[in-house]
Amino acid sequence: MSTALEAPAVAIERIETPTWQSIRRFAADGFSMTAAVVVVLFVLMAALAPWLAPHDPYESDLLRRLQPPAWMEGGEWSYFLGCDALGRDILSRIIYGSRVSITIGVAVVLIATVVGTVLGLAAGYMRGWVDIAISRVIDILLGFPYLIFAIALMAMMGPGLENIILALVYKEWVVPARVVRGEVLAAREMEYVEAARAVGAPRFHIMFREILPNILSPVIVVSTIRMAHVIILEASLSFLGLGVQPPTASWGSMVADGRAFILDAWWVCTFPGIAILLLVLSINVASQGLRDAFDPKFSD
Amino acid sequence: MIEAPTRPLLEVTNLAKTYHLNKSLMQRLSRQPILDLKAVDRVSFSVGSGETLGLIGESGCGKSTLARTVLRLHEPTSGSIVFDGIDITKLPYRGMTALRRRMQIIFQDPYASLNPRKSVLDIVGLPMAIQGIARRADIRDRVVAMIESVGLKSAHLGRFPHQFSGGQRQRIGIARALILNPSFVVCDEPVSALDVSVQAQIIALLGSLKRELGLTYLFISHDIGVIGHVSDRIAVMYLGDIVEIGPTRELLRAPKHPYTKALLSAVPQIDAGPKRERVKLTGDVPSPLSPPKGCKFHTRCPFAFDRCRVETPVLRPQRAESSAACHLLEAS
Amino acid sequence: MHSTRSSATEMSEPLLSIRGLKTCFATRAGMVTAVDGVDLDVYPGECLGIVGESGSGKSVTFASVIGLVRSPGFIAGGSIAFEGVDLRTLSDEGWRSLRGRDIAMTMQDALTALNPALTVAEQIEEVILAHANDLPRGGRRDAARLRAVEMLRLVGIPAPEKRIDDYPHQFSGGMRQRIMIAIALSCRPKLLIADEPTTALDVTIQAQVLDLISDLRRELGMSVALITHDLGVVAEHTDRVAVMYAGQIVETGPTRELIDRPRHPYTKGLIGLIPRLSDLDAPIRPIDGQVPELIGLGGTCRFYDRCEFRTPRCRTDIPMEAVEPNHHARCIRVNEILRVEEVLQ
Numbered sequence: 001m002s003t004a005l006e007a008p009a010v011a012i013e014r015i016e017t018p019t020w021q022s023i024r025r026f027a028a029d030g031f032s033m034t035a036a037v038v039v040v041l042f043v044l045m046a047a048l049a050p051w052l053a054p055h056d057p058y059e060s061d062l063l064r065r066l067q068p069p070a071w072m073e074g075g076e077w078s079y080f081l082g083c084d085a086l087g088r089d090i091l092s093r094i095i096y097g098s099r100v101s102i103t104i105g106v107a108v109v110l111i112a113t114v115v116g117t118v119l120g121l122a123a124g125y126m127r128g129w130v131d132i133a134i135s136r137v138i139d140i141l142l143g144f145p146y147l148i149f150a151i152a153l154m155a156m157m158g159p160g161l162e163n164i165i166l167a168l169v170y171k172e173w174v175v176p177a178r179v180v181r182g183e184v185l186a187a188r189e190m191e192y193v194e195a196a197r198a199v200g201a202p203r204f205h206i207m208f209r210e211i212l213p214n215i216l217s218p219v220i221v222v223s224t225i226r227m228a229h230v231i232i233l234e235a236s237l238s239f240l241g242l243g244v245q246p247p248t249a250s251w252g253s254m255v256a257d258g259r260a261f262i263l264d265a266w267w268v269c270t271f272p273g274i275a276i277l278l279l280v281l282s283i284n285v286a287s288q289g290l291r292d293a294f295d296p297k298f299s300d
Numbered sequence: 301m302i303e304a305p306t307r308p309l310l311e312v313t314n315l316a317k318t319y320h321l322n323k324s325l326m327q328r329l330s331r332q333p334i335l336d337l338k339a340v341d342r343v344s345f346s347v348g349s350g351e352t353l354g355l356i357g358e359s360g361c362g363k364s365t366l367a368r369t370v371l372r373l374h375e376p377t378s379g380s381i382v383f384d385g386i387d388i389t390k391l392p393y394r395g396m397t398a399l400r401r402r403m404q405i406i407f408q409d410p411y412a413s414l415n416p417r418k419s420v421l422d423i424v425g426l427p428m429a430i431q432g433i434a435r436r437a438d439i440r441d442r443v444v445a446m447i448e449s450v451g452l453k454s455a456h457l458g459r460f461p462h463q464f465s466g467g468q469r470q471r472i473g474i475a476r477a478l479i480l481n482p483s484f485v486v487c488d489e490p491v492s493a494l495d496v497s498v499q500a501q502i503i504a505l506l507g508s509l510k511r512e513l514g515l516t517y518l519f520i521s522h523d524i525g526v527i528g529h530v531s532d533r534i535a536v537m538y539l540g541d542i543v544e545i546g547p548t549r550e551l552l553r554a555p556k557h558p559y560t561k562a563l564l565s566a567v568p569q570i571d572a573g574p575k576r577e578r579v580k581l582t583g584d585v586p587s588p589l590s591p592p593k594g595c596k597f598h599t600r601c602p603f604a605f606d607r608c609r610v611e612t613p614v615l616r617p618q619r620a621e622s623s624a625a626c627h628l629l630e631a632s
Numbered sequence: 633m634h635s636t637r638s639s640a641t642e643m644s645e646p647l648l649s650i651r652g653l654k655t656c657f658a659t660r661a662g663m664v665t666a667v668d669g670v671d672l673d674v675y676p677g678e679c680l681g682i683v684g685e686s687g688s689g690k691s692v693t694f695a696s697v698i699g700l701v702r703s704p705g706f707i708a709g710g711s712i713a714f715e716g717v718d719l720r721t722l723s724d725e726g727w728r729s730l731r732g733r734d735i736a737m738t739m740q741d742a743l744t745a746l747n748p749a750l751t752v753a754e755q756i757e758e759v760i761l762a763h764a765n766d767l768p769r770g771g772r773r774d775a776a777r778l779r780a781v782e783m784l785r786l787v788g789i790p791a792p793e794k795r796i797d798d799y800p801h802q803f804s805g806g807m808r809q810r811i812m813i814a815i816a817l818s819c820r821p822k823l824l825i826a827d828e829p830t831t832a833l834d835v836t837i838q839a840q841v842l843d844l845i846s847d848l849r850r851e852l853g854m855s856v857a858l859i860t861h862d863l864g865v866v867a868e869h870t871d872r873v874a875v876m877y878a879g880q881i882v883e884t885g886p887t888r889e890l891i892d893r894p895r896h897p898y899t900k901g902l903i904g905l906i907p908r909l910s911d912l913d914a915p916i917r918p919i920d921g922q923v924p925e926l927i928g929l930g931g932t933c934r935f936y937d938r939c940e941f942r943t944p945r946c947r948t949d950i951p952m953e954a955v956e957p958n959h960h961a962r963c964i965r966v967n968e969i970l971r972v973e974e975v976l977q
Contacts, residue, residue: 017460018416191413194373195476198405199427200397213417358834465922495685496861500905500918522834525864525907529916552909566839568864570891570903571910581836583790584804 022217025293032289038282046098053092054078057249060086066265082267084257090267093249094275100161100238100250101279105231107165112172113223117212119173120180125188125207135181138174146171147236154242164243168230179222183215217294224287228280235276251276308346309484309516310370315379316342317362317369321589337588339365341540342379344615347484352510352517354531354548356524356563360588361537363520364408367486370518371403372396383484401431404477406506408489410469414461420447421457424475431480446475450505467498471505478509487519491526503530524567528552536560539588539596542615546622556624558601595627603628645716646673647855648697648735648823653710655689655696662927666692666705668879671952674823679849679856681870681887683863683902687923688876690859694825698737699727714823733763736816740828742808746800753796756780756815763819783814787844806837813845820852827859842869863906867891872958875899878924878934881952885959895961895970897939933963941965 027033045052055078064087068075075082081090123134141149153167187193188211196210237243238252246253251272258269321335339362347353357363368374370381372388380389388399404427407413414423424446425439434442444454450471461469470490477485487506491499503526510517521527527534528548535545536559544557555561562579581600586592592599598608605627613625655667667689674680684690695701697712697719712719714735719727731737739745747755760767760776767775777796784792787810800808809829816824826845830838846869849856858870866873866887873891874884875898883896894900901919908914921938933939933946945964952960955967963969 018462191407191409192415194368195405195407195413195473196426196430197373198371198400199430199480200393200400201426201430205430210415214415358836467922496863496902496905497685497919497923500916501920503907503916504918523907524835525909528909528912529907549912552912562836564909566836567909568839568842568862568868569909570863570867570906571908572867572888572892581840584806584837585834 022293026289029289029293032286032292035282035285035289038278039286042098042279042282043102045095046102049095049099053089053095054080055089055092057088057092057096058247060088062087066261066268068265069267081271082265084254084268085261085265090254090271093254094251094272097249097251097254097272098275098279100244100248101231101234101276104161104164104168104234105227108168108172108230109223109227111165111169112226113176113219115169116173116176116178117180117219120177121184121207121212123177124181124184125203125211131181134177138177141171141174144171147233150233150237151240151242154237159242159245161244164234164237167237168233172226172230175226176219176222179218180215183218184211187211187214221287221291221294224283224290228283228287231280231283232276307349309349309351309384310347310518311382312346312370313344313380313382314342315344315366315369315381316340316377317365317374318377335589338540338591339588340369343537343540343542344379345535345542345545347516347518349483349516350514351532352519352530354527354534355518355520355537356522356527356534357537358522358563358585360539360585362540362588363537364488366537367405367488367518367520371405371486373405397431401427401433401480402482403484403486404480404482405486405488406470406473406477406490408492410466410473410493411461413473414469416461419458419460420452420472423461423472424479427476427480433480442479443475446479447472450475450478450509451501465498466494467501470494470498470502474502474505474509478513478515481513482515484516484518487517489520489522492521492523499526506530524552524564536563539585539591541596541625543597543626544622544624545615546618546624547620550620550622554619556618556622556629557597557626558603558628559597560624562600595625644675647676647715648672648674648857649711649713650693650697651711651713653693653696653712654708655692655701656706656708658704658706664926665708665879665929666926667696668926668929669710670876670879670881672874672881672884674855674857676822676855677849677853678872679846679858679870681866681873682857682859682876683861683866683873684876685861685923687878687926689879690876691827693876694737694827694857694859698731698735698825700737729763732759732821733819734821735823735825736819736821737825737827738809738812738816738829740831742805742812742832743800745812746808748800751797751799752784752803752811753777753780756783756796756811756818759815760818779818780814783818784811786817786848787811787814788840789814806833806841809833809837809841810844813841813848817848817852817854821854823855823857824849825857825859828861829858830865831861838865845869863891863903875902878929879926880934880962882935882963883959883961884952885956889956889959895955895959895966896935896963897941897969898935899961901938941969 064079064083066085067079067083067087069082070077070080079089081094084090084093119134123131149171150167153170154163157163157167193206193210196206234243235252235255238250239256241256243252244250254272255269258265261268316338317340319337319339321337343366345353355363355366365374369376372391376389380387382388383399383403386399388396421440421443424443428434428439428442444457447456448454452468452471461472464472490506491502494502507530509515519527519530531548533546534548534551535542536557537543538559544551544555544560551560552564555564558579562581565578579602583600586599594610595608595613598604601608607627611627613627615623615625616630617623618629650670650672653667653670654665657664657666670689670693672693682690682693692701696707701707707720714730719730722730757776757780760779761772781792781796784796789795789807789810800811803811829845830841833841842865845856860866870887872884873887874881875896876882877898883890883894883899890899891903894903904917905919907916919938924934924937931947931949933950936942936946943965950962950964952962953966954960
């Protein structure tokens with residue numbers, strides 16, 4: 001019955017690639033677009049931190065210890081969000097802290113997506129022992145709680161930016177790998193794949209030229225959703241003291257530092273918390289919009 | 301073995317394709333009985349050069365599997381496929397590549413058979429690029445010539461599949477199949493997904509291309525009207541077997557096998573006047589996972605007798621170059 | 633079974649009477665008028681065939697009748713009278729109670745139209761309990777179940793008392809179509825709308841299902857609107873037929889007469905491109921060109937671009953004209969064409 005009630009198809013004269021259509025749909029969605037703009041602002045903030053931050057994030061001034069935000073009694077406009085227990089400017093530390101969150105979020109998701117996509121393609125298209133091996137590893141990794149797995153790895157490898165990225169990638173690739181494998185299993189039965197086989201196309205061509213472009217949209221959508229997740233994980237690790245080491249500013253460690261003063265100086269942990277919330281929320285909203293825009297159900 | 305009227309281009313002997321459905325590790329460990337789906341069950345036929353062999357049957361009868369197995373898109377379980385004197389049954393995938401220039405396929409679904417992320421130029425040019433027989437600029441010229449000969453315009457080159465109607469997409473699929481100048485083309489339900497007026501256009505196109513290029517078709521359809529009009533000979537499939545094969549006129553005028561009779565009499569006709577005697581079938585097609593013993597048709601056959609339930613009939617020659625597999629025909 | 637009926641139906645009042653129906657869909661490319669000024673009557677006890685290609689508006693017409701057109705689609709004008717009551721003036725409640733009780737519809741794809749999470753028993757009983765008002769007060773459920781089993785037996789499901797507790801996926805395609813017919817008929821509707829009931833089915837199963845619908849129609853005395861793209865089905869199973877093209881009815885008449893003597897060039901074309909088994913030498917003659925897009929049409933005959941008989945006079949809105957008492961065609965040249973053909977013969 002659905003076919004009967006859909007609007008009759010109308011040919012579109014403009015020449016547009018399916019990808020461009022999706023992007024146009026995304027741009028037309030105001031809410032998601034706003035979220036995407038917020039994410040871009042955060043990225044710009046990270047990139048331009050040295051020029052944007054009003055103060056040196058590492059310079060402590062014990063006279064300003066736990067100084068409240070500008071609008072409260074005892075606050076100062078030049079230290080807009082107040083200062084932490086060591087008298088460092090919270091706004092500047094948040095601006096610098098975005099570098100850690102975004103670097104780790106982007107790096108982990110990028111590496112995990114590339115690794116996961118290649119392994120998922122191999123498992124889904126080649127089947128046989130390749131599939132069995134990759135799928136079993138995925139099953140085993142899925143059995144570990146993520147955070148505990150990361151904590152264990154960090155304890156073994158020691159702290160540091162590269163190690164956080166590594167520790168998170170170890171498990172994160174599983175997500176795109178599973179998505180890709182499932183999509184490939186469906187796509188390999190499509191007639192256009194058979195058509196390529198019917199002219200003798202090599203396996204590599206079929207995997208990377210015929211199938212991959214068609215499964216990229218769900219992968220991109222999942223990756224953006226996972227980026228929010230990875231940023232929270234990094235904050236959690238830093239909160240637990242296993243992340244980036246002091247004095248480097250990280251939102252997670254800032255929240256941890258402020259925890260002790262939450263009743264007397266709420267601003268120390270609240271503002272980095274809001275920063276995490278805002279970035280993660282924006283990424284999630286934007287990725288919802290991406291999913292709607294790329295979902296083939298909505299394409300025409 | 302049924303001889304085609306002309307020199308056979310394709311000879312298929314006892315071809316079988318069985319899918320083992322539960323062969324995963326867990327299912328083997330738990331010692332579940334192995335489920336075998338005999339999609340094609342030792343089928344023999346040949347297609348003469350320049351001939352169109354129509355293959356008809358209802359869904360699940362194995363006609364599409366047969367066609368794909370003949371092209372080695374699916375691996376045959378047993379039997380042999382000889383194409384133009386070359387036994388291709390055991391050729392490795394790479395060894396098949398050169399032969400694939402000469403044997404191509406047109407698919408049923410004009411939506412699934414074109415890669416949605418590729419332009420017409422890339423889709424139709426792919427066979428040449430894969431086969432490495434032309435430079436990029438030459439490919440473009442050849443693609444333009446090809447899509448014009450199937451009724452599209454060179455302005456369509458840069459467009460994507462979603463910008464075409466079903467009939468136009470099917471033309472793109474035909475252009476892709478014919479760009480390598482094949483001699484043998486499998487048409488797997490090429491018009492089933494199309495509206496009747498478009499269907500007629502595509503049938504006319506396939507007919508004129510056949511005459512121009514001297515093609516040989518294995519034409520699959522579930523629509524007897526279509527098969528009757530395009531084929532020189534017709535093979536009727538039921539649950540993985542060919543139950544009857546013969547020249548089109550002979551088969552349509554005087555069907556031998558009860559299933560063919562039922563199939564023909566079930567087709568609604570727009571003409572008034574004397575109707576075919578209706579051979580009414582009851583019940584559904586049995587599951588190919590557990591086909592009936594003996595003659596696979598006996599569960600629905602109005603004429604079945606004891607022997608049909610035990611002994612499997614074989615394809616035997618009848619009048620006028622046709623053959624059928626039915627115990628009734630032997631008795632009389 | 634065909635031609636005798638048309639004179640009988642002429643006298644009785646139509647069961648369903650559609651006048652000037654216009655159904656539109658708002659799309660990004662513009663307003664698509666899927667159904668544009670359809671007039672159609674269904675008489676008591678008859679089987680009316682509605683034939684057309686995809687996009688002709690045949691399904692949308694009856695989706696409008698049964699109130700299944702949803703946003704972005706809407707009924708932009710016209711009236712739909714069932715037994716003299718205009719359905720468009722009914723409240724949602726009134727429409728809902730009519731649907732299922734007096735008018736029922738079966739869908740093309742039985743697998744998606746049936747709820748996969750409910751047993752067949754639950755789905756049939758739900759309809760019976762909602763609409764039947766002759767069930768005994770105590771033990772309504774038992775009575776409904778009994779009637780559900782009866783319905784399944786009627787549509788030819790073997791061992792219905794056992795199979796009734798199965799789920800839809802446990803049945804074959806043909807059986808699912810029968811179950812949907814059983815659900816549609818469980819409240820003895822006066823009108824059954826069968827939307828491509830056999831398109832998804834194999835030809836031997838198709839014959840069984842169509843025979844079933846014809847038998848039930850006679851047995852229950854209901855009317856059937858059979859929506860299909862297959863002229864063969866129309867020829868064998870309907871009394872009257874309406875041919876639709878690009879949102880309009882272009883020809884209506886008694887089935888046999890319309891197929892033997894089609895008057896509208898589109899109907900002629902449609903019949904000419906059916907491959908006939910009785911005459912393999914008769915060429916299949918394609919109609920050139922494509923169905924027009926349904927945006928901003930009007931001011932011209934919709935078949936103009938593809939018509940071999942077109943003249944500049946055709947570039948105007950064409951009304952339906954009677955060619956025989958019960959036979960109408962939307963073509964200003966019907967009589968000229970007829971005369972030319974007579975001369976040619």
